[in-house]
Amino acid sequence: MSTQVIRATDLTRRFGDFTAVDHISFTMDSGEVVGYLGPNGSGKTTTIRMLLGLLIPTAGEASVLGYDVVRQAEQIRERVGYMSQKFALYHDLTVGENLTFYAGVYGERSRARLAEVLELVGLNQLEGERVSDLPSGWRQRLALGTAIVHRPRLLFLDEPTSGVDPTARRAFWDLIYTLVAEGVAALVTTHYMDEAEYCGRVGIMRDGKLLAMDTPSTLKASALPGLTWDVFLDGAGESVASSLLEALNALETCSCVLRAGLVSDHLRAITPADVSAETLRQRLGEAGVAGLRVEPAEPTLEDVFLALAAR
Amino acid sequence: MEVLIEAHNLHKSFGETRAVDGLSLRVAAGEIYGLVGPDGAGKTTTLRLLCAVLQLERIKGGQPASIRIGGYDAVRQTELARAQIGYLPQRFSLYDDLTVLENIRFFAEVRGLSSADWRPRCMEILGFVGLDPFVDRLAGHLSGGMKQKLGLAAALVHRPRVLLLDEPTTGVDPVTRQDFWQLIIRLASQANHEPSVAVLVSTPYMDEAARCTRVGFMRAGRLLMEGKPVDLTLRLKDQILELRGHPLDLLRRLAGADQDVEDAQMFGDRIHLRTRLGKRFEVEERLKQLIVSEGGEIVQLRPVAPQLEDVFISLSDQAVSPS
Numbered sequence: 001m002s003t004q005v006i007r008a009t010d011l012t013r014r015f016g017d018f019t020a021v022d023h024i025s026f027t028m029d030s031g032e033v034v035g036y037l038g039p040n041g042s043g044k045t046t047t048i049r050m051l052l053g054l055l056i057p058t059a060g061e062a063s064v065l066g067y068d069v070v071r072q073a074e075q076i077r078e079r080v081g082y083m084s085q086k087f088a089l090y091h092d093l094t095v096g097e098n099l100t101f102y103a104g105v106y107g108e109r110s111r112a113r114l115a116e117v118l119e120l121v122g123l124n125q126l127e128g129e130r131v132s133d134l135p136s137g138w139r140q141r142l143a144l145g146t147a148i149v150h151r152p153r154l155l156f157l158d159e160p161t162s163g164v165d166p167t168a169r170r171a172f173w174d175l176i177y178t179l180v181a182e183g184v185a186a187l188v189t190t191h192y193m194d195e196a197e198y199c200g201r202v203g204i205m206r207d208g209k210l211l212a213m214d215t216p217s218t219l220k221a222s223a224l225p226g227l228t229w230d231v232f233l234d235g236a237g238e239s240v241a242s243s244l245l246e247a248l249n250a251l252e253t254c255s256c257v258l259r260a261g262l263v264s265d266h267l268r269a270i271t272p273a274d275v276s277a278e279t280l281r282q283r284l285g286e287a288g289v290a291g292l293r294v295e296p297a298e299p300t301l302e303d304v305f306l307a308l309a310a311r
Numbered sequence: 312m313e314v315l316i317e318a319h320n321l322h323k324s325f326g327e328t329r330a331v332d333g334l335s336l337r338v339a340a341g342e343i344y345g346l347v348g349p350d351g352a353g354k355t356t357t358l359r360l361l362c363a364v365l366q367l368e369r370i371k372g373g374q375p376a377s378i379r380i381g382g383y384d385a386v387r388q389t390e391l392a393r394a395q396i397g398y399l400p401q402r403f404s405l406y407d408d409l410t411v412l413e414n415i416r417f418f419a420e421v422r423g424l425s426s427a428d429w430r431p432r433c434m435e436i437l438g439f440v441g442l443d444p445f446v447d448r449l450a451g452h453l454s455g456g457m458k459q460k461l462g463l464a465a466a467l468v469h470r471p472r473v474l475l476l477d478e479p480t481t482g483v484d485p486v487t488r489q490d491f492w493q494l495i496i497r498l499a500s501q502a503n504h505e506p507s508v509a510v511l512v513s514t515p516y517m518d519e520a521a522r523c524t525r526v527g528f529m530r531a532g533r534l535l536m537e538g539k540p541v542d543l544t545l546r547l548k549d550q551i552l553e554l555r556g557h558p559l560d561l562l563r564r565l566a567g568a569d570q571d572v573e574d575a576q577m578f579g580d581r582i583h584l585r586t587r588l589g590k591r592f593e594v595e596e597r598l599k600q601l602i603v604s605e606g607g608e609i610v611q612l613r614p615v616a617p618q619l620e621d622v623f624i625s626l627s628d629q630a631v632s633p634s
Contacts, residue, residue, distance in 0.1 A: 040482035041455040136350050162482070163350030165530075166517065166620050167627040170576050177560070191482045192516075197579030206484070207454075216580065244522065245496050261489050264618075265521040265540060300579070305485050 002029040005154045005185050006051060010060035013046050020046040022208035023060065028187060028201075030153065033180055034213075035196035036189040037301065038205030044189040045085065047205075048156050051187075052082055065154060078106070081152035085159045087143035089131050095142055096127040099149060106150035113149065121145040121175060137168030144175065148184075155179070155186040161195060173198050193302040204305055211308040220299045223307045224270060225258055229280060230297040231267040250287035256280065261306060268303065312339035315395070315473050315509035317379040321360050322368040323353075323532075330356040332532030333373075338509045338525075340472065343499045345520040346513040347623065348529030354513040355401065357529075358475045361511070362398050363389050381472050394422075397471035401478050403462040407451030411442055414450050415464055422469035436464045440494060456487030463494065470505065474498060476512040480519065492519065499524075517620040526619065528626055535626050540619055547617035547625060549591055552584040556602065556609040565601055569594055576624060581611075583621060 006028040013021040021043040028034050036044050049055040051064050053073025061068070067075045089098050099114055108114075118124040121141040131139060140160060147155060157176070161169040173195070176186055188199065196202045196216065203213035212219055231251065233243050244267065251260035251269050256279060259270040271280060277294045284292055316338040323331040331353045338344045346354050359365045360378065363385040367376045378385035381395035405414050415437060419429040437443045440460040445453070450461065459479060466474065476495070480488045498508045512523070520526045520540065527537035536543065556562050563582050567575035571590035576583050586594045595612060602609050 039455065039484035039487075042484075163515065165349035165352075165623070165627060167624050168349070170624075173577065193485065194579050198577060245493060245500070248493070262492055262522065264518040302485050306489070309484070309486050 002031055004028070004066075005030050005032075006062070006064055006187065008047075008051070008060070008062040011047065011050060011057050011062050012059040013043075013050060013055060014058045019208050021050065021057075024205075024208075024210040025060075026203060026210060026213050028185060030185050031180065031183060032201065033176065033186050033188065033199045035199030035202040036187055036205065037191070037193065037196045037202055037305070038189075039191055042205040043208040044205055045158055046208075048082075048158055048187070048189065051076075052080065052156060053077060078150075079152055079154070081147035081150070081155040083143050083147040083155070083157045083160055085162065087139055089139060089143060089146070091132040092130065094128050094130055095123050095134070098131060098142060099145055102146035103149045108150045113151075117145045117149050120148075120178065137164045137171070140164055140168065140172060141175065144172070148179065153184060155184055155188075157186060157188040159189050159191065161190060161192065169195070193300060193305060196301050202301060204301075204308055206305075206309055211311075212304075216301060219301065219304045223304045224299050225307065226270055226272040227275060228297045228299040228303060229269045229271060229277070230263070230295045231269055231280075231284075232293040232295070233266065234291075234293050247284070247289050247292060250284055250289040253287050254280070254283040256283055259306065259310065263300075263302070268297065270303065270307070312341055314339045315381050316344075316361065316511060317377075318361060319377045320370075320374045321357065321376050321378070322370050322373075323356050323360055323365060324368060329532045331360060333370075334529075334532065334534055336511075336527070336534070338473075338511055340509050341499055341507040342524040343495060343510045343512060343522075345523030345526045346511065346529055347515070347517070347520045347526060347619075348513075349515075352529040353532040354529055355477055356532075358398070358400075358477050358511065358513065361385070361475060362396055363393055394469070395471055396473045396475060397466035397469070398475045399462050399466045399477060399479055401481070403458075403465075405450040405458060405461060405465075408449060410447050410449055411437065411453070411461060412446040414461060415468060418465040419468045424469060432468060432470075436467050439467070439497075440464045441490065454484075456484045456490075459483055459487060459491065460494075463491070467498075472506065472508055474508050474510045474512075476510065478513050478515065481515055488519075492522070496522075517618065517623065521619050528623055530627070536622075543622050544617045544619060547585065547621055549614065550586050550588060551615055551617045551621055552586060552591060552595060553578070553611065553613055553615040554582040554584060554598070554609070555580070555611040556607060558607065561605060561607045562602060562609075565605060565607070566598055569597060574624060574628060578618075578620070583615075585621060585625060 004027055009025050010023045012023050038044050050057050051062055053069045053076050064076045065079050103114060118127060121144055123141055161172055201215055204211045233247055248260055248267055251257050256271050256275045257269050261268050281294050314337050318336045321331050321334045348354055380392040383392040385392040415433045416429055419433055440463055442460055480491055495510055499510050514520055525539055528535045554562055563575050566572055566584050571587040571594050572584050574585040
């Protein structure tokens with residue numbers, strides 16, 4: 001049985017005349033992993049701080065685990081885990097000491113639980129290491145450990161993967177899913193569009209507004225107005241970069257192209273559903289760029305974001 | 312092409328931490344060199360050494376360190392070398408209570424542009440980054456993406472030949488990221504009849520690295536590997552399989568346990584398998600049978616062109632093995 005762990009209704013926060021979070025509404029159930037995707041300054045952290053009861057909403061309301069974020073903030077904070085962007089760790093203490101400290105804060109006294117958490121985050125061999133000696137990927141794991149020591153049913157992870165390398169990022173998501181398999185729900189903010197693909201549902205934030213929240217596949221089907229194409233410049237040789245721009249300009253002038261942009265080392269084009277690869281190639285030729293390879297592509301969440309942002 | 316950044320044997324320690332450990336780098340005019348690596352790999356320290364804002368360290372008995380920027384020695388001709396550089400640090404400060412034009416004028420005057428020269432140049436560079444409609448807006452009232460573009464304009468106001476960009480797009484709106492990269496490419500490819508610029512840009516995004524002329528992977532103060540993206544990905548040619556299906560955790564566990572699979576990683580909603588050299592077909596055949604017999608479903612299992620991220624992960628596996 002899944003139960004609602006978050007319910008936000010028209011949640012709003014203004015700072016002076018700046019609206020950081022603008023009437024957002026969503027719900028989240030136990031066992032879900034929801035990605036909260038958006039650039040810096042889009043209101044992700046402000047949302048989380050309101051849900052934790054650290055910041056009073058200007059308007060709207062929200063409940064977390066059934067508790068009201070304004071009147072019952074204490075109860076919420078005792079029951080959720082929170083990992084902030086800047087991992088709140090004591091660098092001159094060891095891994096074990098940091099964990100013991102947070103266990104104390106949450107009133108968790110069992111040694112067995114500490115051992116279990118160390119094992120879970122893969123730091124059992126490093127209990128005696130000082131945090132200052134750990135690489136960022138391991139600090140990140142410890143920060144997660146400190147957030148789960150009191151067995152929370154709901155985790156708020158605020159940009160947990162910023163600044164760690166791709167290998168550590170992947171390993172961290174594995175860890176999140178290990179926790180989820182044990183019945184924990186997680187709201188994870190990120191500005192890496194590709195990471196959001198791992199989430200059951202994804203909310204897309206921009207300028208304080210929640211533009212959409214749904215499964216990645218539904219978002220792709222509903223937000224994108226047509227077909228997605230990859231356009232490659234094979235054998236462009238030395239000046240790949242400048243020919244990319246030429247081809248991009250040409251794509252943008254084609255009447256059959258709804259949107260064009262850079263993606264990795266090639267280009268992405270969105271066209272209406274009735275345009276074929278042959279037509280697209282022909283139009284590009286007429287626009288003065290020949291010899292491009294056009295292939296149907298699968299849309300990404302970045303395409304979704306760009307499409308939603310353009311509305 | 313004219314080499315505009317030439318650095319040899321750079322070292323820098325902070326206390327016991329070797330932030331940069333014997334790094335050498337060359338970037339020519341027209342090149343976009345992407346520096347990729349996790350936080351703490353030494354990317355920012357490298358850029359700051361090149362700007363000559365940090366002092367180089369001498370290593371006893373080692374080869375001497377040297378930096379030449381646009382032909383000038385960064386140690387003996389520091390001012391001349393610095394004049395060639397436009398630097399956009401990760402945390403760029405603007406004056407929030409000044410307008411866009413006032414901000415850019417400030418940087419123009421700091422960089423020594425004459426009073427006759429600064430206004431046309433400021434308007435030109437603001438036009439280039441697309442901020443000309445906003446010259447009178449207070450910088451404090453700009454969006455994050457516009458601030459980042461103003462930062463770029465400030466770095467470019469004195470027409471530098473060398474552009475050092477420290478994670479200019481980290482956490483930035485994808486719309487701005489698109490614009491920002493178009494600007495970088497135009498700078499490197501001789502737009503506006505100005506001589507082309509050498510760009511050194513650090514980024515955590517592998518998709519951005521893939522469009523650089525050359526990429527260097529950094530870890531623990533060293534360059535692990537550098538080259539053109541196509542050449543780097545060629546190293547894993549015919550070794551990467553993409554697997555899609557359900558349930559993902561079963562698929563990943565089975566694939567990861569295969570004797571000829573070196574690594575199984577999630578790439579969004581699919582799994583990339585790095586197979587041992589020459590074993591791709593065998594892995595493909597085995598997994599097709601195994602996954603079905605274990606109750607899983609394969610939607611697609613096919614060889615794909617390796618991506619830079621595959622290369623980076625394979626390098627990380629070799630460089631350090633945690634615990």
